[in-house]
Amino acid sequence: KDLRANLTYDLKVIAPDGSTYFSGKNITAFSGRLPTSTFIQMSAENAAIVFEPKDKLGTYKILAALTDHISHKTLHLAEKIELVQ
Numbered sequence: 715k716d717l718r719a720n721l722t723y724d725l726k727v728i729a730p731d732g733s734t735y736f737s738g739k740n741i742t743a744f745s746g747r748l749p750t751s752t753f754i755q756m757s758a759e760n761a762a763i764v765f766e767p768k769d770k771l772g773t774y775k776i777l778a779a780l781t782d783h784i785s786h787k788t789l790h791l792a793e794k795i796e797l798v799q
Contacts, residue, residue: 717748720783725761730772730797736763743780763795771797 721743727735743757763776778791 717751718746718784719748720745722781722783723757724779724781726777727763728775728777730770730774735769735774765797769797771799773797 722740723743724739725741726737729735738761741757741759741761743759744755748755763774774795774797776791776793776795780789780791782788
């Protein structure tokens with residue numbers, strides 16, 4: 715109602731062998747007052763996945779959970795990407 719937002723996300727990347735490639739919790743997406751109720755903003759801390767030559771080839775699973783701490787709702791997202799040579 716007062717245009718405040720407090721959004722964080724958890725992000726986990728699982729390697730092809732099932733091990734955790736990356737894990738982060740409570741990463742700030744946005745915290746503060748918005749100019750309008752329909753305002754869209756990029757995350758305060760953007761996530762980027764950069765693979766190195768030593769990384770295993772195969773399918774990586776990306777799991778994310780975006781939490782709105784004002785409405786107490788969470789949106790779960792999942793995607794797979796294939797790392798090939």
